[in-house]
Amino acid sequence: MVSFEELGIEKSIVKALKETGIEQPFPIQESIIPLILKGEDVIGRSNTGTGKTAAFVLPMLSKLNPKNFLQGLILVPTRELAIQITSTINQLVKYSNLRSVAIYGGQNFQMQRKILNKGVNIVVATPGRLLDHMNQGTITLSKINFLVLDEADRMLDMGFIDDIKEILSYIDSKKQICLFSATMPDSIMQLAKEQMHNPKQISIEKTISQANINQSYLMLYEKDKFQQLVSTLKPISNNDESHIIVFTATKQRARDLTYKLRNDDFYVDSIHGDLNQRQRESTLSRFRNKKFNILIATDVASRGLDITTVSHIINYDIPDDVETYFHRIGRTARAGANGTALSFVSQHDMFTLRKIQNIAANSLKNLNTEYGIEVDFKFNSAPRPNRFRSNYGRRGYSQSRVPGEQRSRNNYDNSSSRYPSRNNYDNSSSRYPSRRLSGITRPLGRRNNYNRDSD
Secondary structure (H helix, E strand, O other): OOOHHHHOOOHHHHHHHHHOOOOOOOHHHHHHHHHHHOOOOEEEEOOOOOOHHHHHHHHHHHHOOOOOOOOEEEEOOOHHHHHHHHHHHHHHOOOOOOOEEEEOOOOOHHHHHHHHHHOOOEEEEOHHHHHHHHHHOOOOOOOOOEEEEOOHHHHHHOOOHHHHHHHHHOOOOOOEEEEEEOOOOHHHHHHHHHHOOOOEEEEOOHHHHOOOEEEEEEEOOHHHHHHHHHHHHHHHHOOOOOOEEEEOOOHHHHHHHHHHHHHOOOOEEEEOOOOOHHHHHHHHHHHHOOOOOEEEEOHHHOOOOOOOOOOEEEEOOOOOOHHHHHHHHOOOOHHHOOEEEEEEEOHHHHHHHHHHHHHOOOOOEEOHHHHOOOOOOOOOOOOOOOOOOOOEOOEOOOOOOOOHHHHHHHOEOOOOOOOOOOOOEOOOOOOOOOHHHHOOOOOOOOOOOOOOOOO
8 A cells, every 4th residue: 555655745744644643545545645746626526534634635735835924725614624624734734834724703803813914824714704804804815826625515505605706716816726525516516617727536435434334223203212312322321432423403402412311311412503612612622532422413513523533423313315414424433443323213214214225225224123113114205394494495595584573673784894793783763772772681582693604
């Protein structure tokens, strides 16, 4: 097998890499690293857990000049992924003078500006917060010569396509671009056609990250799920080596499960969209350090969460789409280790289960007979109606849910800036013109956050 030195990676980078315990490259790294070092544009189709991050980080670090200006930009969809990639970079530049920073929403803007003013070589950013810095003049992209779009399909799903195109318009056309995506919809291919120069396409099959994952499922009625979860967790949670992530469909269910499992004396915590950035980072840090060994998570953690010791994935709620399933189970069996993935399947999940089985070559094992659980499910049932967002699709993206008679209370004046101040209220027509000064407290219902970062 070829070594990292033979692929052309700098010796100082290889030295730091070996200290992390990685001696040999993965297949995607063997395929992509030489192309990037030659200056080729690359499109990589790869599932999570295949060594994709190192495939673009290692050649980037070998190509960049450690001068005090920004040369490399990595765009990612979520803050978790930005933190993970920046952490990887910081480990690998231990013996070089390269500097990097993660730029994402939820973190203090002024602190980010101070770091940028000191000078960095690589920025890992979510599109929304990067545009904030560009509009404030705290970052310039004129000298960027290496650009990575990681999890491009997820960024487009989240509505970042216009932001990405605006960012690209400020970068030199001679830049080298690497695009990575689990799927290749038409929008991705169109973006590649517009922005990339004769890109080389590398595809690593999804099954590569499933070889070491023992996948199984249990068909259960909804009312029986929690008791089965407790029965499943009891024998494995007492093992010191067990590191378990339980995925739920909603943040409310994540909170409920955490509360119930704590009452049953499990060491458990949760991560979901209602936590601020400091709370998320604290929870993940304690999970990595095994202060608790069961993490209840929504799909906010299914991408960008890199904990190599995760031994078990439990899908308490099976996701509505197949791609999310594979990203979830990709949290285990990292870097060649073994892992276990168990899914609880209700009647309405049978349609999704069939699709997963087709892609996974029927590698999911049915445990109902082994566990002595009988259910009366129809295998040809229709897909579940959109259970968790019943109004999704009936309204435009970001359209207000607030009734018209209440909307004046949240009437932001967005005409002057693309990214207006969050406190820029236009209360001229409101029944409560001096709400902040009067000290009156009253329920406002759901409030619109038009310029919340979608990362």
